[in-house]
Amino acid sequence: MxxxxxxxxxLGCGRIARKFAADLQLVTDAxxxxxxxxxxxxxxxxxxxxxxxHVHGSYEELVNNPDVExxxxxxxxxxxxxxxxxxxxxxxxxxxxxxxxxxxRQAKEMIELAxxxxxxxxxxxxxxxxxxxxxxLELLKNGTLGDIKAVLVNFGFRTGENAPQRxxxxxxxxxxxxxxxxxxVFMTLSVLGKPDKIEATMVPAVTGVDEQLSVLFKYNNGAMxxxxxxxxxxxPTKMEIAATKxxxxxxxxxxEPSAAIQLYHEVKGERKLIEFEKEAGFGYQYEARHVxxxxxxxxxxxxxxxxxxxxxxxxxxxxIRKIAGIKYAVD
Ligand SMILES: NC(=O)c1ccc[n+]([C@@H]2O[C@H](COP(=O)([O-])OP(=O)(O)OC[C@H]3O[C@@H](n4cnc5c(N)ncnc54)[C@H](OP(=O)(O)O)[C@@H]3O)[C@@H](O)[C@H]2O)c1
Numbered sequence: 001m002x003x004x005x006x007x008x009x010x011l012g013c014g015r016i017a018r019k020f021a022a023d024l025q026l027v028t029d030a031x032x033x034x035x036x037x038x039x040x041x042x043x044x045x046x047x048x049x050x051x052x053x054h055v056h057g058s059y060e061e062l063v064n065n066p067d068v069e070x071x072x073x074x075x076x077x078x079x080x081x082x083x084x085x086x087x088x089x090x091x092x093x094x095x096x097x098x099x100x101x102x103x104x105r106q107a108k109e110m111i112e113l114a115x116x117x118x119x120x121x122x123x124x125x126x127x128x129x130x131x132x133x134x135x136x137l138e139l140l141k142n143g144t145l146g147d148i149k150a151v152l153v154n155f156g157f158r159t160g161e162n163a164p165q166r167x168x169x170x171x172x173x174x175x176x177x178x179x180x181x182x183x184x185v186f187m188t189l190s191v192l193g194k195p196d197k198i199e200a201t202m203v204p205a206v207t208g209v210d211e212q213l214s215v216l217f218k219y220n221n222g223a224m225x226x227x228x229x230x231x232x233x234x235x236p237t238k239m240e241i242a243a244t245k246x247x248x249x250x251x252x253x254x255x256e257p258s259a260a261i262q263l264y265h266e267v268k269g270e271r272k273l274i275e276f277e278k279e280a281g282f283g284y285q286y287e288a289r290h291v292x293x294x295x296x297x298x299x300x301x302x303x304x305x306x307x308x309x310x311x312x313x314x315x316x317x318x319x320i321r322k323i324a325g326i327k328y329a330v331d
Pocket of ligand 1: 011012013014016017037038039074075076079097098099124126164166172178179
């Protein structure tokens with residue numbers, strides 16, 4: 001058992017870092033001790049909002065800070081590989097934002113280094129720690145749904161002129177798949193597993209990355225899944241599952257704690273809305289609590305979001321990209 005509070009650092013002071021820092025305040029056994037930005041002034045502005053002991057003007061300073069136990073990597077996906085290796089090489093535990101890397105080759109190297117160094121590493125796939133996601137798994141496991149025949153899942157919003165640059169910039173891993181389509185893939189893998197066949201096609205943005213992407217998963221048992229992601233239009237951002245005994249919809253923003261489960265029982269003809277108690281915060285506190293538990297137990301891999309889960313997700317996205325023609329320089 002380590003000391004009662006786990007001492008966190010944050011690498012990169014952008015949008016998601018702010019939300020994560022806010023939620024970390026809800027984790028009783030966590031303390032934000034350091035933040036790092038490429039520019040000291042940016043880190044200083046961040047700490048006006050989220051005060052902490054150490055304010056670093058470089059990521060190198062952060063990884064060399066002996067006060068820091070675990071680092072939350074909040075840089076663009078294009079930099080997760082480099083920043084994770086930097087942290088692990090300094091024996092810092094890592095919670096790395098999604099997409100974990102640009103491709104599975106990078107992901108494998110990151111995981112291999114964590115194993116070699118015996119340092120904790122987990123992908124920040126926060127949905128996996130939310131109550132509605134766990135309820136969905138329970139409904140599958142206890143046989144309420146029966147066998148899944150079809151999954152329809154979509155995630156889309158119109159980015160508009162003020163969109164963050166990283167969303168469409170190939171150098172920053174832009175495109176719908178790695179940013180939002182990843183949730184469609186993750187949820188489908190969670191309920192149906194690895195597909196036997198994939199079809200995929202995309203519409204490129206002017207920058208060449210996918211601004212709309214349509215993916216089809218086929219399974220040898222007859223199940224199919226349709227996954228759609230878009231930066232050009234607002235989609236319901238729901239997930240529908242149709243199975244032999246019952247069906248369900250994960251309501252709007254299926255990946256967030258605000259989602260509810262609308263269950264309908266085919267045989268009994270019953271409908272039921274399962275809602276979840278709302279905790280304060282955005283919902284990132286669940287994954288942070290889990291990381292704390294893992295660190296206190298001395299684990300180097302999460303038993304919930306495992307390295308195998310991350311690799312399957314990355315490999316499936318590699319396959320989708322190959323079929324749809326989505327390429328990055330590091331490929
Ligand atoms: N889990 C979720 O719900 C969720 C939601 C949104 C985003 N994300 C993920 O979080 C990551 C960051 O997304 P974000 O929306 O927070 O992005 P963002 O606002 O652009 O912030 C990214 C930060 O990364 C740092 N950075 C380091 N190298 C950079 C480079 N070459 N170019 C630009 N920034 C660089 C910058 O911080 P400094 O200037 O301080 O160094 C920047 O502020 C992405 O991988 C994204 O997929 C996850």
